[in-house]
Amino acid sequence: MTRAPSLDAALLRRMFDAAIAAAQPALCVPPALPEKPEGRLIVIGAGKASAEMARAVEAHWDGPLTGLVVTRYGYAVPCERIEIVEAAHPVPDAAGLQAARRMLDRVQGLSADDTVLCLISGGGSSLLPLPLDGITLADKQLINQQLLRSGASVGEMNCVRRHLSAIKGGRLAAACHPARVVTLLISDVPGDDPRDIASGPTVADASTCADALDIIRRYGLELPDHVLEVLRRGRGESVKPGDPRLARAEVRLVATPQMALQAAAQVALQAGVTPYILGGSIEGEAREVGKVMAAMALQAVDHDQPFDKPCVLLSGGETTVTVRGKGRGGRNVEFLLACALALRGRAGIYGLAGDTDGVDGQEEIAGAAIAPDTLARAWEQGLRPGDALDDNDGHGFFQALGDSVVTGPTLTNVNDFRALLVTRDDDGDAAGER
Structure with a gap:
């Protein structure tokens, strides 16, 4: 399957960058x-x-x-x-x-x-x-x-x-x-x-x-x-x-996070994708939020419910990670890893999650991105996504795949940015269960 840059990772990154730009102090401080x-x-x-x-x-x-x-x-x-x-x-x-x-x-x-x-x-x-x-x-x-x-x-x-x-x-x-x-x-x-x-x-x-x-x-x-x-x-x-x-x-x-999400939504609209802001204050365990958002994306790609595709599901807030394993934590990568496992390689769904300050947990990494081939590429490299999630090692997992999102210091902070993009490109085989 050939990816269209305007409707997958490139679009998601433009949306993330727009969210960060909207919260830059040079823009929002002078009027106040x-x-x-x-x-x-x-x-x-x-x-x-x-x-x-x-x-x-x-x-x-x-x-x-x-x-x-x-x-x-x-x-x-x-x-x-x-x-x-x-x-x-x-x-x-x-x-x-x-x-x-x-x-x-x-x-x-x-x-x-x-x-x-x-x-x-x-x-x-x-x-x-x-x-x-x-x-x-x-x-x-x-x-x-x-x-x-x-x-x-x-x-x-x-x-x-x-x-x-x-x-x-x-x-x-x-x-x-x-x-x-x-x-x-x-x-x-x-x-x-x-x-x-x-x-x-x-x-x-x-x-x-x-x-x-x-x-x-x-x-x-x-x-x-x-x-x-x-x-x-x-x-x-x-x-x-x-x-x-x-x-x-x-x-x-x-x-605020809502302002950042609205800026990202405008980028999606300009690309012909309908944005849906699900909430700017979502909390809870990152992995559980990942499962819920994955389920919503699957319903959209399979049934055009509750949203017609192409669409992008946006959310912000601050989830949590209860670290029980030996990994480095990071709520955005934990969200994405749980999301990828729930999606099971379903074609037509892409995701990006990152902290708008450029630091997810204690790592100098903002977050990561997922695509329909994320699990397949991981298994080809001998990685075990389920074990990585159990160990709270989302950062290690995505770094091994080369899918980390690194921004450097953004000089602002309006919390987390999460986006799942559901495209019309639903050809291809799912990665299957492992």
Whole structure:
């Protein structure tokens, strides 16, 4: 079977690139900038997109400003007036700890005439790992490692993080009082809840230490007693709604997963393929989501239900991987591997899934792509797709096939992008069962 580049991998990659481009800070930050303050403008922030957001601010702000933002290693960009610090993600390091301390120092002693512009994007939780008194960086590293492997949702993970932090859960905005705080958010979380984007350093939080303890028990996390005691005694309570220190804090969402999916949908329409956005906030185990989307694609290719072909099924959000094997995890590759197994080589169906920040799990790989011949090529190389899925080794599987999708640092982050393309090209034999 000869593939038509306009209706398979090439089209999917153009759609993925369009989703990333739609969330670029140079496009979405300038319209959301606040008016000039009577006093100073101090720029702070954290996340994978924060450095590029800072550059966009500098390019469109003609008044004086100073600032400090922290981003992931490899994501720094040149800025003249805003200091860019790099730190580790997803497991925090000392560079992030020091940057968080310095950020709090920067916002001390402000007046009501000053404005703090806070640039927040996904990844900020790990990049601002300043713990409460009595908790160490090593504790935070252990907590993050356990959370990442637990299968907890991003909301659950960030609830725990907020209640063990000296800067998240509204504490950063409280430290800026009485200055005005304007937070620009690039959302990487299902539902775009500001509390969950970088664990909400400038946002009031109604959740409690008791909620965090429930999550720790639910997933069987083994945390040190002195960490649990912080929660039991309520010492980790976040800044609650109605706190007067946050009366002048406002949030502006400048890029979301839905915006990215809509940009991808336009690319599909231009190619004569009808897009269907199934949801921008899909959660759950990645492999289970893969099975469901595969079933929908099979129904479309076989019966033109519920969608006529050619069509593309688009979704975003943040699935989870409960790592039980020896593989490297990665929710997008796990989704695709489960999807490929469920499709069993059915002709006419192609897929791509990737994280819009260019990093799937802890790998410098955005995701991967599948085609009707994915399983057949794997078996020819002696690979066992089912075993790879059982071992949570989607990255190893797709790297061996040469089907990884690598973007490098995208300088933005609006979570995962998933697309299954159903074409009219339904000739050829399925790969069969093995």
